[in-house]
Amino acid sequence: MFKVKVYVTLRESVLDPQGVAVKNSLHSLNFSEIEEVRIGKYMELTVKKSDRPVEVVVKEACEKLLANTVIEDYRYEIEECVAQ
C-alpha cells in the first residue's frame, strides 16, 4: 500500500489571480515579507500494489485527470506504508 501526496499548481507562466488577491490581502495585514502567493491543490491518494509500478500509475493519473498540463504543474511524493 502507498500513500501518495499530489500537489497541483498553476504553471509559473500562468497568472494566478487567486494568489494575487491573497497576497494583496496579506500585505494589507502587514505581512510585507510575503512576496508571492501561489494557490494550488493538494490531493491524497491511497494506492494499492499492482503489476504496474506506483510511479507509473500516479504519473498517468496526474497527466490524464488530476492536472491540466496546459496550465498546471504537478509533483508528488510516494510513501510506502503497511496496510491496516
Add this chain to the structure above:
Amino acid sequence: MRFAVIVFPGSNCDVDMFHAIKDELGEEVEYVWHDQDSLEGYDAILLPGGFSYGDYLRCGAIARFSNVMKEIVRAAEAGKPVLGVCNGFQILLEAGLLPGAMRRNESLKFICKPVSLKVENNQTLFSSGYAQNEVITVPIAHGEGNYYCDEETLQTLKMNNQIVFTYEGENPNGSMANIAGITNEKGNVLGMMPHPERAVDSLLGGADGLKLFQSIVRSWRESNVVKA
C-alpha cells in the same frame, strides 16, 4: 436537421438550448444523456452550459470522460458541427478538441451580464449569418472564462482564423487576446463562453444568438439537401 443536446449531471442550460432549437429555430432536437453509446442520426451536437459534476477538480475535467464523449470526438472527426457553450466549451478544452484552458476570471467574480462581441471570422459554419466585424450582444454567465493558451498556440489560432468571437470594448474575464470563442482547425467545433441560446428572442433582451444556430442549419442544408 436533427440536433442533440448532451446532458451531463449538473448541466443547467440544456433546457434553454433545447428551447432555442425547437421553438426559435424550428428544427428537431433531442436530449442525449451523457452515458449514451451512440450519436447516430444527429446532424449537430450541442454541449450546454452548467456545472457538470459540480465543477469538481476543474470545470469540465470529469465530464470529459463521460461515455458519450467518445462519440462526440468521432462526430467532430467526421466533420459534424459540435458547439460547446460555457461549461460545454470547458469540456471541449479538457477533452482536447479545442486548444488551451480556462482560468478563474481575473476579478475572481462570477459574472452574469450581456456583453458585446465582435465577429472576427464570419467564414465558419457557425458564423456565416453575421457580417464580418459585426458587433453583437450575447449574455455571459461564468466564473471561469479566462481563456489561456501559450504564445505558439495563440499564433496558430490567429493564423488559421480560429478566433471567431472576441469581447468588444470591455474584456469581462481577462481572457487572452480578448477571446470569447474559438474553433478547431477544421472549423467544425466551436467553443464559446457567451450563451447564444439565451439570446434568441427579442422578448428576452435580444436575438443576436439566433443567427449562430441559423448559420449551422444553412451550412448543413447547403451540403446535405439535394437541390431539386
